[in-house]
Amino acid sequence: MAHSEQEILAGLGEIIEEIVGTEPSEVTPEKSFVDDLDIDSLSMVEIAVAAQDRFGVEIPDEQLKDLKTVQDVITFIQK
């Protein structure tokens, strides 16, 4: 089942708020997880696990290092 870009962005906003407490409005496609949202490598795993539960797309650990921005994750989930 495909998810729209808007749906995924909104979902990621909620997930990131739950895990690190960031305001969902701060989570925009161009933001970098590390530099802009201050999300570390372990929180990235939590986000990947939550995103998998929500969107049904597995994001393996090997993939995580290439997912630098919110848009990267949206694109990965849509693919």
Place this chain on the structure above:
Amino acid sequence: MFPTASVPGGAIIRSVGEYQPSRVVTNADLEARVDTNDEWIQSRVGIKERRIAGPEDTVASMAVAAGGKALAASGLSPEDIDLVIVATCTVQDQIPNTAATVAARLGIVAPGAFDINAACAGFCYTLGIAADMVRAGSSRNALIIGSEKLSDWVDWTDRSTCVIFADGAGAAVVSASEDNGIGPVVWGSSGERADRIHLRDHKYLWQEGQAVFRWTTTELYKTGLEALERAGVAPEELTAFVPHQANLRIIESIAKKLGAPQALVARDIVTAGNTSSASIPLALSRMIGRGELPSGSTVLTLGFGAGLVYAAQVIRIP
């Protein structure tokens, strides 16, 4: 056929004991050696300081110190002990085994003595073995010890590992008893993921941080819940959760998923670091010493580590 040796009744933890090296290494001390800082270490692994062995501390000497304390607290004499098991994955010399040496130094005469390697799950594995041997009648009183000198296997220029690992030992005396105070062990392994935690160049502890984090935070709570179920204990009846002290974020994530919000969660890692098989008995002993675990408390232990291996059981505090 031969008579079976099993005896009615169960196994209990009679006493515990611990040893930590005297040398404290703070995060500030590590900042002087590698590119790291206190804030980074505390936010990623939850450690403020750890104990690192001096040249006088060996796996055997630390095991003797912790084992001696557990033995003294048990009210038993050395001749009452008929089995000594040491869990360790960091001993330098594989031959001879550590358990026999430790037993001799404690004045325990001719017990069954062997070592096991179940990495950071070593204490839970050993406790499971000892409890079953006691319940089967193969042992009356067993001394079990987790002792680790991880500092010998750490690359002190690698900031991703040297901030985590530490040294120490913890021990318990397991005895036959009319009632049963050690629940069934629930254990397992996942050898297809052996590469996740291993010795780099046969010398240095190395782990795939994200993979280990994902494994521990998404799968292991199920092992804990199964141990509770096998022991007939509901999560809301737990007094405390004492998992392997691997990383505070892992500990808190697993604790949250157990559905036991009332349970005290061991956070011994903050001042003891990750001491592998020693971390659970070390935490138990220190928590009992501080009066945090009253006699009769119901505690869930959960060990996990290189292998990958994992084990859990419910215990009653002596």
